[in-house]
Amino acid sequence: MTARELLAACFILFGALLVWPLLSIPNRPALIAGIPALVLYLFTVWAAIVGVLIWVSHRFGGEDAP
Numbered sequence: 001m002t003a004r005e006l007l008a009a010c011f012i013l014f015g016a017l018l019v020w021p022l023l024s025i026p027n028r029p030a031l032i033a034g035i036p037a038l039v040l041y042l043f044t045v046w047a048a049i050v051g052v053l054i055w056v057s058h059r060f061g062g063e064d065a066p
Helices: 003-017 037-061
Strands: none
Touching: 003 037
16 A cells, blocks of 8 residues: 555545534533543544654655655
8 A cells, every 4th residue: 555545545534534423423511531522532533643644654754756
């Protein structure tokens, strides 16, 4: 799997995690460790996006550069 294919798959996955039907699941008046569930969900998804992008950039390190 090339870096472009992996990034395309991650784009679709993370895009799906940020659409309304899945955002309605944590959108409830519940607190997890004093943090609203929706805020915690959004920051977790954001951290996963950043982590995956860092991992892909280190793993492939310019392999697909033209």
